[in-house]
Amino acid sequence: MTHPVELRIPLGVGERLQQIVFRPGNHEYVAFGLVSHARLGTKDVLLVREVIGLDENQYQHAPGHGASWSGTSMLPITERATAEGLGIVVFHAHDHHGTTRLSRDDEQSAMRLLPFFQRRVPARPHASIVLSRDDAAGLFVYPGQDHPARREVRVRWYGQSILNWPARPATHLQSARFQRQELIIGAEGQDTLAMSSIAVVGLGGGGSHVVQQLAHLGIGTLILIDHDHATPDNQHRLIGMTRLDGLLRRRKTSIQRRQVRRINPDTRVTLIHERLPMPATIDALKRADVIIGCVDNLDARADLQQLASRYLIPYIDIGLKARPVTPSSAEEARVAIGGNIATYRPGGPCLWCTGILSDETLTADRCHPERTYATTTDGRPGEAQVVSMNGLLASQAVNEALQLLTGYAGKSITTASSTKKHDPSGAIVGYKKFLGTTGTLDEWGARARHDCLHCHEDLARGDPAWSP
Amino acid sequence: MHPDTITGAVNELRERYGTDVHVAQDGARTLVRINDVPLPPGCQPLATDLLLVLDPSQAKPLHYVRPGQTLSNGQPVQNSSTVVLAGESWMTFSFNVPYLKGDSLARFATAVRQRFGKP
Numbered sequence: 001m002t003h004p005v006e007l008r009i010p011l012g013v014g015e016r017l018q019q020i021v022f023r024p025g026n027h028e029y030v031a032f033g034l035v036s037h038a039r040l041g042t043k044d045v046l047l048v049r050e051v052i053g054l055d056e057n058q059y060q061h062a063p064g065h066g067a068s069w070s071g072t073s074m075l076p077i078t079e080r081a082t083a084e085g086l087g088i089v090v091f092h093a094h095d096h097h098g099t100t101r102l103s104r105d106d107e108q109s110a111m112r113l114l115p116f117f118q119r120r121v122p123a124r125p126h127a128s129i130v131l132s133r134d135d136a137a138g139l140f141v142y143p144g145q146d147h148p149a150r151r152e153v154r155v156r157w158y159g160q161s162i163l164n165w166p167a168r169p170a171t172h173l174q175s176a177r178f179q180r181q182e183l184i185i186g187a188e189g190q191d192t193l194a195m196s197s198i199a200v201v202g203l204g205g206g207g208s209h210v211v212q213q214l215a216h217l218g219i220g221t222l223i224l225i226d227h228d229h230a231t232p233d234n235q236h237r238l239i240g241m242t243r244l245d246g247l248l249r250r251r252k253t254s255i256q257r258r259q260v261r262r263i264n265p266d267t268r269v270t271l272i273h274e275r276l277p278m279p280a281t282i283d284a285l286k287r288a289d290v291i292i293g294c295v296d297n298l299d300a301r302a303d304l305q306q307l308a309s310r311y312l313i314p315y316i317d318i319g320l321k322a323r324p325v326t327p328s329s330a331e332e333a334r335v336a337i338g339g340n341i342a343t344y345r346p347g348g349p350c351l352w353c354t355g356i357l358s359d360e361t362l363t364a365d366r367c368h369p370e371r372t373y374a375t376t377t378d379g380r381p382g383e384a385q386v387v388s389m390n391g392l393l394a395s396q397a398v399n400e401a402l403q404l405l406t407g408y409a410g411k412s413i414t415t416a417s418s419t420k421k422h423d424p425s426g427a428i429v430g431y432k433k434f435l436g437t438t439g440t441l442d443e444w445g446a447r448a449r450h451d452c453l454h455c456h457e458d459l460a461r462g463d464p465a466w467s468p
Numbered sequence: 469m470h471p472d473t474i475t476g477a478v479n480e481l482r483e484r485y486g487t488d489v490h491v492a493q494d495g496a497r498t499l500v501r502i503n504d505v506p507l508p509p510g511c512q513p514l515a516t517d518l519l520l521v522l523d524p525s526q527a528k529p530l531h532y533v534r535p536g537q538t539l540s541n542g543q544p545v546q547n548s549s550t551v552v553l554a555g556e557s558w559m560t561f562s563f564n565v566p567y568l569k570g571d572s573l574a575r576f577a578t579a580v581r582q583r584f585g586k587p
């Protein structure tokens with residue numbers, strides 16, 4: 001029995017795909033997806049990088065067939081796929097709700113096309129997928145396979161929230177314990193949380209708040225990542241820490257596991273006591289549905305952004321900085337406290353687009369000319385940390401995760417739905433700035449920069465497709 | 469490295485390292501991984517995977533090995549750091565391996581290996 005294939009479709013790309021294949025007309029319409037693939041834990045994932053439609057004059061009149069198009073119209077698409085080492089997925093739609101399947105004609109056409117694509121790019125899978133309004137089915141040929149075969153398909157669309165097709169019926173198993181929470185996120189939302197996996201990177205002043213709240217929410221699996229040990233001077237800000245933890249220099253991962261077990265023994269916990277770029281950390285991060293980064297250095301943020309773009313995983317970053325300033329009068333603050341929350345929706349603007357990451361900020365952030373990773377988590381010596389301010393940013397990060405997973409504030413996948421209201425520049429929501437001295441959290445929004453190499457180049461690249 | 473010269477360079481590597489050479493197209497760049505490349509005596513471990521990144525925008529291939537690799541005296545490589553590259557964990561280090569346009573990729577790989585024997 002083979003596992004289902006999960007198809008991940010970035011913000012903007014999904015909207016375009018639906019516009020093409022659900023277009024009303026006198027024949028079916030096809031869209032060609034350029035895709036990479038990855039093995040994420042036990043999941044086979046296809047990552048859609050972009051979709052390409054055909055012009056009306058490229059379709060041929062073919063009675064008895066849903067859609068027929070000239071072979072030459074596919075040439076630029078197969079050339080692009082070959083040049084970039086990407087697979088090709090042919091999408092079309094059967095416009096109805098509920099379970100769908102490829103027709104006999106669809107399958108015969110796929111049996112001819114997929115081996116042709118496979119000869120062009122043997123190291124990537126290729127597929128023919130039919131979409132209904134809430135389901136998908138498909139025929140796939142994976143590297144090394146002789147014949148295309150049917151696989152169950154799950155589709156994950158990214159927009160205001162994560163939309164999964166087909167939706168699973170609510171089990172209502174969680175109801176009694178989470179009754180008041182379900183008034184906001186619904187019983188289906190609660191089920192989704194129980195089936196979700198969130199990675200928290202950095203278990204210090206910010207991350208410990210995040211972990212505590214995720215356990216209360218009823219998240220199914222928490223992947224807790226930190227290489228560090230607690231010390232007595234962490235206690236004023238590290239949620240769940242005891243005085244003995246500091247004296248014994250207990251691992252921060254162990255302290256958070258204990259916290260989670262006390263709150264919600266049903267939550268599965270995976271501990272990674274490693275620095276960020278090490279293989280075990282990267283493998284664990286790839287399994288997450290959402291990553292929350294509570295790290296104190298920009299190299300770590302750059303790595304998380306790269307993984308998020310490449311594997312289409314939403315990534316929420318929080319950061320807080322405080323520095324002393326000289327007040328000109330007793331009425332003015334003695335410190336400047338600034339923070340931010342940046343939520344990366346795959347396909348939307350990244351941390352490089354917001355300016356949080358740049359070559360200049362990375363150089364300035366490093367203690368040495370080389371990448372440092374001096375600490376991945378808990379503030380460098382001398383940097384200010386206050387539990388209540390960390391908690392504010394952490395709470396909002398958890399709200400953002402809750403919105404992504406349950407869509408309590410809207411579920412549309414259109415780009416317009418993720419655009420900051422009344423902003424003519426078209427900034428995408430998710431970048432908020434925190435001013436510590438006034439306690440304000442403002443939505444700034446961010447636009448994908450056209451010259452941003454990172455979110456364009458890395459988007460949906462998946463695992464390298466090694467050959468032979 | 470110009471895309472036209474990459475195929476020839478990879479074929480030459482295959483003559484030297486046989487089936488241990490794997491190639492992946494990653495957007496505009498080409499990744500070449502040579503599995504289990506033997507290193508000079510004393511290195512820990514004694515073999516590593518070597519990754520060469522051939523980027524049309526870079527004059528010279530970039531080189532990486534698996535994280536944790538030591539020199540032949542058992543010491544960590546100075547000025548090394550672990551990075552995420554193409555979704556995997558690799559160790560980069562600032563050995564100055566000479567490479568001129570048109571140089572053989574196999575010779576470049578040999579120079580990287582030999583450098584581990586000179587602490």
Ligand SMILES: [Zn+2]
Pocket residue numbers: 349350351352353448449452453454455456
């Ligand atoms: Zn960007």
